[in-house]
Amino acid sequence: MHKTSKLLTCLAVAAAVALLSGCAGMMTKPTQQNFKAPTVSLDSVEVAHYWGWWYFSKKVKPTVGTAGNYGAPLDLAFIFNVKNPNSYPVKMEELKFTVAFENFDLNTVSSTETQWIPAGKTNQIRVHAMFDGRQSLLSLLVTGGFKLKAKTGKAGPGAALKQLATWWKKAPEFGFPIFVKEGSAVFKADGLDKVVTFKAKFPE
Amino acid sequence: MRSKNLWFKLFLLVSAVLLAAGLAGVAGAASVKIGALNDMTGATSDVGKDYALGIAEAIHYANDNGGINGKPIKLYQFDYGYRIPEALTKYKLFKRLKCVSVLGWGTGDTEALSPTVTKEKMPYVSASYSAHLTNPKKTPYNLFAATDYSSNARAALTAWFDKKWPKNPAYGKRKPRFQCAYMFASPYSSAPIKAIKDQAKLLGFDIGPDQDVSLFAIDTKSQVLAMKKFKPDVVWHGNTVMSVAATLRDAYSLGLKADHIIDNWGFDENLPRLAGKASEGAMGVGVCAFYGEKTPLMAKVLAYGKKYNPGIPAAKRSVHTIQAWANTLVLWEALKRADKAGGLSGENILKKGFETMRKFDLGLGGAPVTYTATDHRISGKVPIYEVANGKFKIVEVVDLQARWPKKWAGAWLGW
Structure with a gap:
């Protein structure tokens, strides 16, 4: 009776191993040839948090805290669909893109949290981009000065603040085009890697 | 008895397999953590973004080539928007994450964090090349793989003096006239002014x-008109590209008959695009090769750029990517040396890593790197370029150390 029990245990273990091996064998092994590029597409953009528009220069005395140059933040969330066309799971290791308001590059954001996308399925990823009023002003002044003059006929802090006010106030209804540019995402499968590009305009 | 022995052997075998699998998991998890502070949204994002891309690409390259003696590098890269409070906060995060070193960015974050990194012995490799960071007696943990701003400025003026002044009709008849255009309130722009004026006196x-x-200027007519009164033969430009391009354009249109010498952050691939004809003949500092220029490692730089950022064409990349590679690769080398010599403590990275490098060539067109316990200037050799037909052409490599060995060894260190 004792020997029979041991024999049955061994058989059960062997059967389980065989079953697992069989399942593993059924899954396609990733190769350079069969590794299809996943796709990344913009699903939507949301104003995740909103404070309106304001700007205080360092000349303004605060009620409490330190005086400084402060501009309203604007938190936008970009939601992407990440589709895996392969018959095996792939890991997304990195996703990054530049955000432009009209034709002014204002932010480059990335997500380095890894996620697995099951075979043939689509995951969603939400990436927040924080736009700080003060640093957007400096970006417009130092890097976008010539463009701003070409667009508005004026340059300098006054023109830049006016442009920022327009964007911040129109953001809730997306009253200007937002571009996702120079996007790239790194995918891995069993030691192989693939980098895919993406771009989008919102609203379309 | 035989049956019991069989079961025991089976148990041992399964245990060994499980143990090996467990250990493999641990081994796979061991990584060397590096923090990176970059500006991808703020005042310096036009150059900061390309630099940030270069750091990530260079880390991929380092990992593909063995990481730190077999241990992969895990990069924690954050945008701090050129805001100092954000930089200080992210530094604290790097400490909590147990990062062994930091790849920093500008003068603001570097200077704000300098006392902290010195106290905490955290190697901090920045893209601020201020000469104030080169004296190990004061800032031992601040390093960079480039010639410093002051040496660069001295070299640019010397190259003009060597190459352009002898061709000037006034040569031999009077002294050359020199003037500086830069943002007084910017610590970065004003950093080398004392040194370049010292060099002007020397020459x-x-x-x-x-x-x-x-730095925000796109109209500099009043400054150019003021310069016309002095009639300079050569003007030093200490700002970043946009305002330098604006000054060159106004100087061209208002007929300021002067040559121009420019610091490295004002002298990149965007300058000929923004300033056009007005940039022709302008000389500037190249701390490393421009993007795509022939150097031993350039093919790899281009390949990693194409692989990891295929959405950005090579024409939009710049010398700032190469600067990022230089800083990343010099840190990689220091970490490998320190790891082999006993471990990755900050002090070991400095003493057994960086300060063991002697004329170490990064293959990126910059001067070979030497750090000693008494001097963190990597070299006295500064490549000076000129814009010719919209392209960058090397004019001269000025060897400050060879020409003024006594001043280089003593009087010029640290400012």
Whole structure:
């Protein structure tokens, strides 16, 4: 009776191993040839948090805290669909893109949290981009000065603040085009890697 | 008894397999953590973004080539928007994450964090090349793989003196006239001014009044008109590209008959695009090769750029990617050396890593790197380029150390 029990245990273990091996064998092994590029597409953009528009220069005395140059933040969330066309799971290791308001590059954001996308399925990823009023002003002044003059006929802090006010106030209804540019995402499968590009305009 | 023995052997075998699998998991998890502070949204994002891309690409390259003696590098890269409070906060995060070193960015974050990194012995490799960071007695944990701003400025003026002044009709008849245009309030722009004026005196220039040009300026006519009164033969531009391009354009249109010498952050692939004809003949500092220029490692730089950022064409990349690779690769080398020599403590990275490098060539066109316990200037050799037909052409590699060995060894260190 004792020997029979041991024999049955061994058989059960062997059967389980065989079953697992069989399942593993059924899954396609990733190769350079069969590794299809996943796709990344913009699903939507949301104003995740909103404070309106304001700007205080360092000349303004605060009620409490330190005086400084402060501009309203604007938190936008970009939601992407990440589709895996392969018959095996792939890991997304990195996703990054530049955000432009009209034709002014204002932010480059990335997500380095890894996620697995099951075979043939689509995951969603939400990436927040924080736009700080003060640093957007400096970006417009130092890097976008010539463009701003070409667009508005004026340059300098006054023109830049006016442009920022327009964007911040129109953001809730997306009253200007937002571009996702120079996007790239790194995918891995069993030691192989693939980098895919993406771009989008919102609203379309 | 035989049956019991069989079961025991089976148990041992399964245990060994499980143990090996467990250990493999641990081994796979061991990584060397590096923090990176970058500006991808703020005042310096036009150059900061390309630099940030270069750091990530260079880390991929390092990992593909063995990481730190077999241990992969895990990069924690954050945008701090050129805001100091954000930089200080992210530094604290790097400490909590147990990062062994930091790849920093500008003068603001580097200077704000300098006392902290010194106290905490955290190697901090920045893209601020201020000469104030090169004296290990004061800032031992601040390093960079480039010639410093002051040496660069001295070299640019010397190259003009060597190459352009002898061709000037006034050569031999009077002293050359020199003037500076930069933002007075910017720590970065004003960092090398004392040194370049010292060099001007050494070479026998007449020095005119400085012109305050904002980093935001796209109209510099009043400053150019003021310069016309002094009639400089050569003007030093200490700002970043946009305002330098604006000054060159206004100087061209208003007929300021002067040559121009420019610091490295004002002298990149965007300058000929923004300033056009007005940039022709302008000389500037190249701390490393420009993007795509022939160097031993350039093919790899281009390949990693194409692989990891295929959405950005090579025409939009710049010398700032190469600068990022230089800083990343010099840190990689220091970490490998320190790891082999006993471990990755900050002090070991400095003493057994960085300070063991002697004329170490990064293959990126910059001067070979030497750090000693008493001097963190990597070299006295500064490549000076000129814009010719919209392209960058090397004019001269000025060897400050060879020409003024006594001053280099003592008087010029640290400012």
